[in-house]
Amino acid sequence: MENACMPGWLFAMNEIITFVAGIALGAVVFWG
Known part of the structure; x- marks a missing residue:
């Protein structure tokens, strides 16, 4: 890899x- x-x-x-x-975004969407 060159990076x-x-x-x-x-x-x-x-x-x-x-x-x-x-995971946090999924939890917010789930509980929101």
Whole structure:
């Protein structure tokens, strides 16, 4: 991968934040 300047932990954190945000949005839509 040529995008080696991006740390693995930052990529993992971005994935986790996106996942948590999706769960939160789904919960808001479900209970809203």
